[in-house]
Amino acid sequence: MSSTIFLPPLHPESLGNYLFSWDDGDVVHYQHFVRQLHHLQTLILGYTQIKGDALLDILRSTPELVNLVVDSCMVTYKSFLAGLTYNPDYEYHSILPKLESFTMYIDSEDARFYESFEEEMVGLIEVLLKMIHSRTRPLSMDDSYPGNGPARLRKVLLCHDDDSAFTTHFKLPLQASQDLCGLDFTILEDSAKEDWATEKEWFW
Known part of the structure; x- marks a missing residue:
């Protein structure tokens, strides 16, 4: 099992706004990269521009992933x-x-570039809670769902800067807090981006 992922050469035709294009699913370089993800257990995706659907396509190639x-x-x-x-x-x-x-x-800075950012924040916490509940079961149950269900989600961190846009949308309902008893769930507000990264690693 390899712990190293080799990024393919970033030829000019694969760059968009000087960034690697994650949407080119048929490009040889992209396929070469994705094929190396099967045994990956931890993926730390530093700041880049990637649409949610494109990231989901990549994650379908990481069945062993434990930490995202x-x-x-x-x-x-x-x-x-x-x-x-x-x-x-x-x-x-x-x-x-x-x-x-x-x-x-x-990061609220994204609102400067995408008109849909504010709309995306509305109802985001509810969608997040639905995802969490779908991967969390009572602690009295054993370590696996019947059949092909997922492992129990044990830790969730949602981190944002201190922009006022988040103050309204990112409040966790009291009932949700009670329902998530046993899960390490944190919503962290911090304007210092260097404090956001896991173990102080710099992603920016």
Whole structure:
């Protein structure tokens, strides 16, 4: 099992705004990269521009992933979280079946570039809670769902800067707090981006 992922050469034709294009699913370089993710257990995605749907496509190639850290401008945050929500009737319900720790960073600076940012924040906490509940079960149950259900989600961190846009939308309902007893769930507000990163690693 390899612990190293080799990024393909970033030729000019694969760059968009000087960034690697994550949407080119048919490009040889992209396929080469994704094929190396099968045994990956931790993915820390530093700040980049990637749409939620494109990231979900990549994550379908990481069935062993246990820890996911996303610090990116995804534009479509709610559809990304909906895609992570476990649904036994959905074709891709097995996405990230071993996920136990999930971290997502959101930066209000994205509002300067995407008109839909404010709309994405409305109802985001409810979509996040739905995803969490779909991957969390009472502690009295054993360590696995019947059949092909996912592992129990044990830790969730949602980190954002202190912009007023978040103050209204990111309040956790009292009942939700009680329902999530046993889960390490934190909503962190911090304007110092260097404090956001796991173990002080710099993603920016």
